[in-house]
Amino acid sequence: MTQTQKVAVLLLEDGHVFFGKSFGAVGSATGEICFNTGMTGYQEVFTDPSYSGQVLIMNNVHTGNYGVNITDVESDSVKIRGLIGRNLEERYSRYQATDSLDAYLKKHNIVAIEDVDTRALVAHIRTKGAMNCIISSEITDVEQLKAKLAEVPNMDGLELASEVSTKEEYELGDVNASLKVAVLDFGVKRNILQCLVDRGAHVRVHPAKTPLSRLKEFNPNGYFISNGPGDPAAMPYAVETLKGILNENKPVFGICLGHQLLALANDIPTFKMHHGHRGLNHPVKNLVTGKSEITTQNHGFGVDPEAVRKHPNVEVTHVNLNDESIEGIRIKNKPAFSVQYHPESTPGPFDSRYLFDDFIALMK
Numbered sequence: 001m002t003q004t005q006k007v008a009v010l011l012l013e014d015g016h017v018f019f020g021k022s023f024g025a026v027g028s029a030t031g032e033i034c035f036n037t038g039m040t041g042y043q044e045v046f047t048d049p050s051y052s053g054q055v056l057i058m059n060n061v062h063t064g065n066y067g068v069n070i071t072d073v074e075s076d077s078v079k080i081r082g083l084i085g086r087n088l089e090e091r092y093s094r095y096q097a098t099d100s101l102d103a104y105l106k107k108h109n110i111v112a113i114e115d116v117d118t119r120a121l122v123a124h125i126r127t128k129g130a131m132n133c134i135i136s137s138e139i140t141d142v143e144q145l146k147a148k149l150a151e152v153p154n155m156d157g158l159e160l161a162s163e164v165s166t167k168e169e170y171e172l173g174d175v176n177a178s179l180k181v182a183v184l185d186f187g188v189k190r191n192i193l194q195c196l197v198d199r200g201a202h203v204r205v206h207p208a209k210t211p212l213s214r215l216k217e218f219n220p221n222g223y224f225i226s227n228g229p230g231d232p233a234a235m236p237y238a239v240e241t242l243k244g245i246l247n248e249n250k251p252v253f254g255i256c257l258g259h260q261l262l263a264l265a266n267d268i269p270t271f272k273m274h275h276g277h278r279g280l281n282h283p284v285k286n287l288v289t290g291k292s293e294i295t296t297q298n299h300g301f302g303v304d305p306e307a308v309r310k311h312p313n314v315e316v317t318h319v320n321l322n323d324e325s326i327e328g329i330r331i332k333n334k335p336a337f338s339v340q341y342h343p344e345s346t347p348g349p350f351d352s353r354y355l356f357d358d359f360i361a362l363m364k
Helices: 041-045 101-107 119-126 140-147 190-198 210-217 236-246 257-264 305-308 354-363
Strands: 007-012 017-024 030-035 053-057 083-084 111-114 133-138 170-172 180-186 201-206 222-225 252-254 270-286 292-303 314-320 326-331 337-341
Touching: 007 101, 007 111, 007 140, 017 101, 017 170, 030 083, 030 119, 030 140, 030 270, 030 292, 041 053, 111 133, 133 210, 140 292, 170 190, 170 210, 180 190, 180 236, 180 354, 190 201, 190 354, 210 236, 210 257, 222 236, 222 326, 222 354, 236 252, 236 257, 252 257, 257 270, 257 292, 257 326, 257 337, 270 326, 305 314, 305 326, 337 354
Parallel strands: 030 053, 053 083, 083 111, 180 201, 180 222, 222 252, 252 337
Antiparallel strands: 007 017, 007 133, 017 111, 030 133, 170 201, 270 292, 270 314, 314 326, 326 337
């Protein structure tokens, strides 16, 4: 915080108002408010395409104190709409850092507010549920902010994946590799692709609305269905493509949004969660091995637990130990599986990296 910071205002959809100090770009930002409980890895979080359309609360007391680095990213730009913090730090200590958090946010035109009691704010969201909000360092009149906020669409029913997906196909890994993976990109994180390449796969990444006929031209050994933002129920195009992929009887692996789409492709509904799961320390139980995993998560929608347990051809493989939500499924008569959490773990623990090994083994 500097002595010359402008006043900034945070207004929630339910009328609650918080005052703080401007950080990053001067302006206004709107979106669904959510919170992340991670202590580190803020740059990877900010560049995760799954955060598109959201204003993020970092629940850690200090954010920005190790600066930013051009290598610590999960996409080519910051994807959050806005940032809320207790202390957003301009000074940093890491010698590898290339810039401060303040300069980074200004470069990407991200509006932020600090000097907010984030613990009280997170407790409020945890109790009342996800809702839209507006941050502004250019407008301080609450009535004007209410008018702007009223124009913001709800996340429920919002299709965002095609907005963050690649516009052009691209390939990674050894073109002479024995295994080829066709990736449907709904907002894929870079380290997911790296985890596949590290295991010897040649990967081709396709735009969200790529037809199955084009995917098949790559002659892949398996299909990967990526993470991404928005409501999976607003993506009938993706569900139809995935149904066709399943008829190929080739290995399929889905993460996060890909997990929800795999459920929808098997006529299992999804739902908007009360406030979602976002952080680096969510405990999950693997029902196949009986072991627990500490996982990285970022999702505001989930798979209907009652419907999935009644489905004759779908097996629940992982559950969340905090709320028993569905964290993993397997299709009994197909080589297809998915998890709700993020085994690529950037940032986060490496407990679940074995899932990439399982996918490679299925393809072999």
